[in-house]
Amino acid sequence: xxxxxxxxxxxxxxxxxxxxxxxxxxxxxxxxxxxxxxxxxxxxxxxxxxxxxxxxxxxxxxxxxxxxxxxxxxxxxxxxxxxxxxxxxxxxxxxxxxxxxxxxxxxxxxxxxxxxxxxxxxxxxxxxxxxxxxxxxxxxxxxxxxxxxxxxxxxxxxxxxxxxxxxxxxxxx
Numbered sequence: 001x002x003x004x005x006x007x008x009x010x011x012x013x014x015x016x017x018x019x020x021x022x023x024x025x026x027x028x029x030x031x032x033x034x035x036x037x038x039x040x041x042x043x044x045x046x047x048x049x050x051x052x053x054x055x056x057x058x059x060x061x062x063x064x065x066x067x068x069x070x071x072x073x074x075x076x077x078x079x080x081x082x083x084x085x086x087x088x089x090x091x092x093x094x095x096x097x098x099x100x101x102x103x104x105x106x107x108x109x110x111x112x113x114x115x116x117x118x119x120x121x122x123x124x125x126x127x128x129x130x131x132x133x134x135x136x137x138x139x140x141x142x143x144x145x146x147x148x149x150x151x152x153x154x155x156x157x158x159x160x161x162x163x164x165x166x167x168x169x170x171x172x173x
Contacts, residue, residue, distance in 0.1 A: 003024075006020045006021050007069065021052065025070070026048070029052070030048055032078055033051065033080070037084060038112065040089070040109075046084075050084070054076050058076070078171065082113065082116060082117075120167055121167075123171075124163050127159075131156065131159055132160070142157065
C-alpha cells in the first residue's frame with residue numbers, strides 16, 4: 001500500500017511522494033551506492049541524490065506487473081553507482097585522509113568495474129554479450145554492427161531489448 005502511494009504521488013509530481021520514497025528507501029539506496037562506489041566515498045551523497053532524481057524522472061516506466069518498486073529502485077541504484085564509479089575513477093588519483101595521502105589503485109578499481117560488467121553480462125549468451133559490449137561499451141553504432149553481421153538493425157534492437165530484460169530479471173532477484 002505504501003509503495004502504491006509513493007508511485008501515485010511521484011507520478012503526480014507531489015513532493016510528499018519523494019519524502020515517502022526517501023523515508024522508505026534511502027537506506028537501501030545508500031547501501032547499494034556504497035557497495036558499488038567502493039573507495040569513492042566522496043561521491044556517495046551525489047550518487048544517492050542522482051538515484052532519487054532518476055526514480056522521480058522515470059517513475060512512469062515502472063511496471064508493477066514486472067517488478068516490485070523495491071527491486072526497481074535497487075536496479076536503478078546499482079546501475080547509477082556503477083556509472084558514477086566509471087565516471088569518476090579516471091579523475092581521482094589521490095584522496096587526502098587525516099593529513100595522510102593514500103593512493104587509489106585505479107587499476108584495481110578498473111578491474112572491479114570489469115568484474116561487475118562481466119557478472120552482469122554473464123546472464124547473456126555469447127552472441128548477445130558480444131552485441132552488448134560492442135554497442136554499449138565500445139560505442140559502436142547498431143547500423144555498423146548490423147552490416148558486419150549481415151542482419152537488420154531492428155533485430156539488433158530486439159536482441160538488446162530482450163537482453164536488458166534478462167539482465168534486469170537476473171539482477172533484481
